[in-house]
Amino acid sequence: MARSELGAYLTTRRARITPAEANIPVTGHRRVPGLRREEVALLAGVSADYYVRLEQGRERTPSAQVLDALAAALRLDEDGRLHLFRLAGLGPQPRAAATVDRVEPSLLALMDAWPHNPAIVYNHAYDVLASNAIADALFHGWAHSRNLMHVVFTDPAARAFYRDWHEVARNSVAGFRLNHGAASGHPRVRQVLTELLEGSAEFAELWARHDVRGKALESKRFVHRDVGPLTLTMQTFDVRAAPGQELVVYHAEPASPSSEALTLLGSLTATARQKS
Incomplete structure (x- = not known):
């Protein structure tokens, strides 16, 4: 039987936990850098045979109690735990409204009221559904694509635009993986995944890592051509x-060079709009 998404996720998480992190004494030579299957089973309080069946895809319906124990044994954060439950069919399913790509007019008006704060709204597939004028200017008018995953992985200019491209790429794939777990049956999510797996070897390599990470407060460094x-x-x-x-x-931090650059970008955008 082919390995399930659940099994693949457990395997990759197991490989990233060292015996020292799990307080497991190391004796003799180890063939794997992470935990052995029987060690995860012991930490989670399940039989080794049962855990092997989970990884191999021969068991696909673990209980919530077992999943909680596995999440603790594998030291998963909240995003990882949510993804684990979703893969086992026990996570919250998206409501029908999640497939709606219409952005509320009141939200559009709010975004337009932020002339110095780039703002975008995107869906599970990372399609940008709405953006204000300064965001359009920051992302060069979305000349390459209005899908953020395509911008990162298929735009030749992305590596210069994102100063920390490798970190952005890792975080983008981890976020897309979490979204995929929430809406794996959504046609657009599946389409973007297929396009990137076929069109970007770097995306495919990162996708195989099974990392998950929700969006959080963070800083990004850009180099804008203007x-x-x-x-x-x-x-x-x-x-x-x-x-x-x-x-x-x-x-941008007030009175910082980045704040001044955003103000300049806003001025350039306003001037361009007046001329058009």
């Missing part, structure tokens, strides 16, 4: 009126 380097804090919010949509707002 205003130069920017370091922006990024905050992400769930759009409660449309489950599956997320609002991302970028902010």
Whole structure:
């Protein structure tokens, strides 16, 4: 039987926990850098045979109690635990509204009221559904694509635009993996996944790691062709009126070079709009 997504996820998580982290004494030569299957089983309080069946895809319906024990044994964070439950069919399923790609007019008006804060709304597939003027300017008018995953992995200019491209790439795939777990049957999510697996070897390599990570408060460093380097804090919010949509707002430290660059970018954008 082919290994399930659940089995593959357990295997990759097991490989990343060292015996020292799990307080397991090491004796003799070890063939694996992480934990052995029987060690995970012992930590989780299940039989080794049962755990082997989980990894091999011969057992696909563990109980919530078993999943909690595995999450603790594998030291999963909240995003990882949520993903584990979803893969086992015990996580919350997205509501029908999650497939709606219409952005509420009130949210659009709010975004437009932030002339110096790039703001975007995207869906589970990382399609940008809405963006304000300064976000359009930051992302060069979305000339390559309005899908953030395509921007990162298929735009030749991405490695210059994102100063920390490798970190951005890892985090993007981990976030997309979490979204995929929430809406794996969504046609657009599946389409973007197929396109990236076929079109980017680097995406495929990162996808095989099975890392999951939700969006959090973080900084991103850009190099914009018109205003130069920017370091922006990024905050992400769930759009409660449309489950599956997320609002991302970028902010520069007051009186910083990045704030000055954003102000300049806003001025250039306003001037360009007046001329058009």
